[in-house]
Amino acid sequence: MANIHSLDPSASPLDYFGWELRRQREANGLKQGQLGDLIFCTGSLIGQIETTKKIPTRDFAERVDAALATDGVFSRLVGLVLRSQLPTWFQPYAEMEARAAYISTYQAQLVYGLLQTEEYARALLGVDHPGKVDEMVAARLDRQRILEGEHAPALWIVLSEAALLQEVGGQDVMRRQLARLLDFRDNPWVQIQVMPFSAGQHTGMMGSFTLLRLDDDPDLFYVESYDQGHMTANPTVIKERSVGYARLQATALSPEDSAVLIARVMEERYGARR
Numbered sequence: 001m002a003n004i005h006s007l008d009p010s011a012s013p014l015d016y017f018g019w020e021l022r023r024q025r026e027a028n029g030l031k032q033g034q035l036g037d038l039i040f041c042t043g044s045l046i047g048q049i050e051t052t053k054k055i056p057t058r059d060f061a062e063r064v065d066a067a068l069a070t071d072g073v074f075s076r077l078v079g080l081v082l083r084s085q086l087p088t089w090f091q092p093y094a095e096m097e098a099r100a101a102y103i104s105t106y107q108a109q110l111v112y113g114l115l116q117t118e119e120y121a122r123a124l125l126g127v128d129h130p131g132k133v134d135e136m137v138a139a140r141l142d143r144q145r146i147l148e149g150e151h152a153p154a155l156w157i158v159l160s161e162a163a164l165l166q167e168v169g170g171q172d173v174m175r176r177q178l179a180r181l182l183d184f185r186d187n188p189w190v191q192i193q194v195m196p197f198s199a200g201q202h203t204g205m206m207g208s209f210t211l212l213r214l215d216d217d218p219d220l221f222y223v224e225s226y227d228q229g230h231m232t233a234n235p236t237v238i239k240e241r242s243v244g245y246a247r248l249q250a251t252a253l254s255p256e257d258s259a260v261l262i263a264r265v266m267e268e269r270y271g272a273r274r
Contacts, residue, residue, distance in 0.1 A: 123169030
């Protein structure tokens with residue numbers, strides 16, 4: 001565990017958060033336990049966040065701002081902290097995703113990160129990153145905040161039927177994950193289509209990819225492998241993949257029929273009636 005007196009606030013957003021939390025707490029003449037009482041947590045948690053052993057949540061940051069009257073300093077900083085927990089190679093994409101006006105994605109195997117439940121994300125990330133799962137789950141859930149508010153992007157997802165059948169985290173986790181997909185049926189800005197196995201060969205069989213449309217910048221194409229991502233604004237690539245995505249939309253089930261299939265898989269494979 002880091003020693004708070006040797007913490008370098010310039011080392012990372014997390015180090016700066018811990019350093020600034022300690023500075024503000026002491027400036028208000030509070031011990032860790034006293035601040036914990038004010039924001040309904042333990043003094044031990046305050047100490048763990050001050051020494052970077054724990055990652056702060058948005059709720060924690062907002063409570064600290066209210067208790068210490070820091071004018072939203074920690075609420076603004078926590079977004080940087082959470083984003084810094086994403087893999088370094090993924091962070092440029094996450095920044096552009098947050099700015100996108102329109103997101104079109106084909107997912108060949110998994111539910112897209114913006115629609116994952118916490119349990120589903122935890123099961124996935126725990127496979128390769130068991131020591132950082134809490135931090136990475138918190139970062140992934142924080143990405144989902146872009147779907148909230150008046151500036152939420154339009155999101156169109158074509159999801160392979162394989163993603164419905166590939167069990168992640170057990171039957172209960174899958175049942176709740178599919179239920180979350182169905183919860184978006186009435187959201188005009190989120191459209192989900194399922195590509196059924198019966199469609200046969202199609203243009204998405206080379207793997208998952210995403211297209212981002214931005215208001216003030218060129219469109220972007222993004223694809224990733226096991227440990228790296230590739231993003232390009234090459235006009236030829238954008239044109240080819242945009243046409244390919246339109247063909248995927250035309251081949252997949254309609255959003256209405258997709259919802260029927262998702263509900264049927266919930267009932268027949270994961271034991272749920274909806």
